Amino acid sequence: MTTSALILMGIDLAAALVLSFGIYYRRHHRRDLVVAFLGVNVGVMAVAMVLGTAEVALGLGLGLFGVLSIIRLRSSEISQREVAYYFAALAIGLLSGLPQTDPWPVAALIALILGVLWAADHPALLSRSRHQVVRLDRAIADEEVLRAELDERLGATVTSMTVQELDLVNDTTLVDVRYRVAGSRGRGARRTAAATAGALDGRALEGAVR
Known part of the structure; x- marks a missing residue:
C-alpha cells in the first residue's frame, strides 16, 4: 500500500x-x-x-x-x-x-x-422555521379558516400546509404544517408549539373516546 x-x-x-x-x-x-x-x-x-x-x-x-x-x-x-x-x-x-x-x-x-x-444543518440556519403534523379537534374544509385556526393555535405564521386527513365522521383534521415563529420567541416558541400540538392531539383523542 x-x-x-x-x-x-x-x-x-x-x-x-x-x-x-x-x-x-x-x-x-x-x-x-x-x-x-x-x-x-x-x-x-x-x-x-x-x-x-x-x-x-x-x-x-x-x-x-x-x-x-x-x-x-x-x-x-x-x-x-x-x-x-x-x-x-x-x-x-x-x-x-x-x-x-x-x-x-x-x-x-x-x-x-x-x-x-x-x-x-446548523441550528442557526432558518431557525425560525418549524414543521409539525397537527390533528385538530374540528373538521375544517375551508383552507382560509384552517390557516387562521392554525395561526391562532400555534401562535405563529403558517407558511404552507397540507391536509392529510379530513374526518367528517369524527370531526377531526390532520394537517402537515410548516410555519414561522417570531424571532424573539426562541426556545419558548418551540415549547409552546409542541405543547399546543400535544394538547390538540389530546383533545382529539378525548373526543374519540367519548
Whole structure:
C-alpha cells in the first residue's frame, strides 16, 4: 500500500468521525445512524481501494447510491437530512478509495463536503422555521379558516400546509404544517408549539373516546 493511500485512509477515517460524531450525533443523537454512516463510509472506501480503478469505482458509486435507495425503502423511515448524511459518508469513502498520486485535492473536496453539511444543518440556519403534523379537534374544509385556526393555535405564521386527513365522521383534521415563529420567541416558541400540538392531539383523542 502506497503512502498516498495510507494518507487518504487516515483522512477518510478522520472525516467519517467528524461527520458522524462531530456534526450528526452532536445535533441529532441517533446512535443507530452513526453506526450506519461509519459502516457505509469504511465499506465503500475498502471496496474502492480493492477495485483500484476510477472507471470501476465510478460504477460502484452509482450502484451503491441505488442500493442505498432500495434499502431506505425497506427499512425504518429516515428524513431527507439523514439521506444527505448517508450520501456524504458514501461520497467521502468513494473519494478516499480512488487511486491518487496526490491526496491533498481529495482532502480539499472532503473538507468541502464536511463544511457544507456543517453549515447547511446548523441550528442557526432558518431557525425560525418549524414543521409539525397537527390533528385538530374540528373538521375544517375551508383552507382560509384552517390557516387562521392554525395561526391562532400555534401562535405563529403558517407558511404552507397540507391536509392529510379530513374526518367528517369524527370531526377531526390532520394537517402537515410548516410555519414561522417570531424571532424573539426562541426556545419558548418551540415549547409552546409542541405543547399546543400535544394538547390538540389530546383533545382529539378525548373526543374519540367519548
